[in-house]
Amino acid sequence: MAVRGRVRWWLACAATVAIVLPLGWAWQSSLLPDSYDPADMGYADWGGGPATSHAGHDGTPVADLTADPDQIPDVTTTLTVRDEGERYTVNGTSPGPELRATVGDLVEVTLVNDNVTEGTTLHWHGIDVPNAADGVAGVTQDSVGPGEEFVYRFLADQAGTFWYHSHQLSHEQVQRGLLGAVVIEPDGPPPYEVDALAVLHLYDGVATLNGEEGTATLEAEPGDRVRLRIVNTDNGLAPVWVTGTDFTVVAVDGTDVNEPGLLRDATVRVPAGGRVDLGFTVPDTGVRVDFAGSTAMVAVTDPTAGTTPGVPSATTTLDLLAYGEPTDLGFDPSAPDRIFDYRIGRRPGFLDGRPGMWWSINGHLYPDVPMFMVSEGDVVVFRIKNTSGETHPMHLHGHHAVVLSRNGEAATGSPWWVDSLEVAEGETYEIAFLADNPGIWMDHCHNLPHAAQGLIAHLMYDGVQSSYLLGGEHHNEPE
Numbered sequence: 001m002a003v004r005g006r007v008r009w010w011l012a013c014a015a016t017v018a019i020v021l022p023l024g025w026a027w028q029s030s031l032l033p034d035s036y037d038p039a040d041m042g043y044a045d046w047g048g049g050p051a052t053s054h055a056g057h058d059g060t061p062v063a064d065l066t067a068d069p070d071q072i073p074d075v076t077t078t079l080t081v082r083d084e085g086e087r088y089t090v091n092g093t094s095p096g097p098e099l100r101a102t103v104g105d106l107v108e109v110t111l112v113n114d115n116v117t118e119g120t121t122l123h124w125h126g127i128d129v130p131n132a133a134d135g136v137a138g139v140t141q142d143s144v145g146p147g148e149e150f151v152y153r154f155l156a157d158q159a160g161t162f163w164y165h166s167h168q169l170s171h172e173q174v175q176r177g178l179l180g181a182v183v184i185e186p187d188g189p190p191p192y193e194v195d196a197l198a199v200l201h202l203y204d205g206v207a208t209l210n211g212e213e214g215t216a217t218l219e220a221e222p223g224d225r226v227r228l229r230i231v232n233t234d235n236g237l238a239p240v241w242v243t244g245t246d247f248t249v250v251a252v253d254g255t256d257v258n259e260p261g262l263l264r265d266a267t268v269r270v271p272a273g274g275r276v277d278l279g280f281t282v283p284d285t286g287v288r289v290d291f292a293g294s295t296a297m298v299a300v301t302d303p304t305a306g307t308t309p310g311v312p313s314a315t316t317t318l319d320l321l322a323y324g325e326p327t328d329l330g331f332d333p334s335a336p337d338r339i340f341d342y343r344i345g346r347r348p349g350f351l352d353g354r355p356g357m358w359w360s361i362n363g364h365l366y367p368d369v370p371m372f373m374v375s376e377g378d379v380v381v382f383r384i385k386n387t388s389g390e391t392h393p394m395h396l397h398g399h400h401a402v403v404l405s406r407n408g409e410a411a412t413g414s415p416w417w418v419d420s421l422e423v424a425e426g427e428t429y430e431i432a433f434l435a436d437n438p439g440i441w442m443d444h445c446h447n448l449p450h451a452a453q454g455l456i457a458h459l460m461y462d463g464v465q466s467s468y469l470l471g472g473e474h475h476n477e478p479e
């Protein structure tokens with residue numbers, strides 16, 4: 001009996017160790033890393049291209065990757081952020097003021113944190129800024145504390161519709177309104193009489209359009225050509241449709257569509273974080289644009305008056321994979337230097353020491369996820385595959401990528417350039433871009449609570465090292 005008891009005791013010990021040790025290891029490795037060295041973060045993924053031994057260190061610090069410090073800015077502005085209790089405001093309003101510049105301008109924005117105790121930053125969503133101006137707390141800068149300032153400088157080198165938002169505790173700060181639109185106008189006279197914004201945002205679950213509930217007036221006369229810039233600042237997809245006239249999708253995510261065809265009775269889907277610019281001429285009989293069935297904009301008169309409001313009139317959904325006409329991409333994606341898999345799943349484990357069901361990337365949980373390593377000049381392909389059970393609007397910082405295919409079906413229309421791409425459950429997208437903007441760039445889900453649940457990876461250029469850390473004295477928490 002004594003021998004059997006001892007054997008049992010040892011078996012129990014061995015079983016405990018077999019369970020506790022791996023759990024302890026999983027817990028330990030889920031804690032936030034001390035650096036952006038890929039070996040510290042997770043592991044370096046070289047995408048089938050050449051690897052070097054000094055990834056993440058012995059390189060140019062992120063803080064040095066700036067716009068020309070000697071260039072005099074063309075546009076200078078100050079954005080002061082306040083915590084007003086329920087909402088965050090920028091210069092006293094939410095959405096904050098619209099920032100306008102002309103293509104080619106050097107933009108200089110001073111962020112002032114009035115009273116946001118947990119700190120804040122500004123990220124320029126869709127603008128391929130220099131890395132030091134990307135505004136991601138703990139990656140490209142420290143969170144800006146109350147009473148502190150930070151200066152962002154970037155060249156507005158692409159005309160289009162963009163937006164700014166906090167990237168410190170973004171799942172809270174963006175949702176509570178720390179955001180605004182950025183419009184970069186083309187050089188020369190605009191081909192539109194009316195250039196309007198439609199910033200969509202849910203405050204505490206209440207849908208708003210440019211900060212107001214309900215139906216807004218679009219200040220336009222019959223015959224006016226309108227460019228309507230829709231910015232989806234929410235965590236979910238926004239279907240948009242036009243009643244009363246034909247229209248075109250002029251631009252997607254800040255890039256003009258090549259030879260867009262006329263659309264009628266079509267719903268356009270704007271992913272979380274994404275932008276779509278619509279073009280149309282106002283008919284005598286009026287026009288109405290509906291946003292997700294919850295807000296709308298009307299010019300002249302409402303052509304849907306008398307029908308049930310908020311019901312889509314559109315019978316089809318626009319597929320951007322086959323919209324417009326092909327044209328030159330400016331690079332050749334057919335022989336990429338690196339091909340990365342970005343497989344999104346879900347599994348149990350630890351996230352920063354917390355047990356739960358978390359999003360996984362290539363089977364790993366944040367921060368033990370791949371660091372996607374590139375060299376400047378590389379042609380890069382990402383294969384994004386989503387089998388996680390939910391949809392994910394994926395956002396790569398610092399670059400625009402072109403969609404090559406969806407579920408194996410090649411793109412046939414205008415180059416579909418994206419910075420915010422809706423990847424639904426079961427879908428696979430192949431996207432490509434030229435690695436032409438050195439830095440460490442987030443590549444994450446823009447359903448921001450999902451990012452806070454670990455759906456984050458980074459694209460890192462060889463020869464670049466971070467100057468910042470997650471957590472620490474500045475409490476950097478980008479998600």
Ligand SMILES: [Cu+2]
Pocket residue numbers: 391392393445446447450451455
């Ligand atoms: Cu997501």
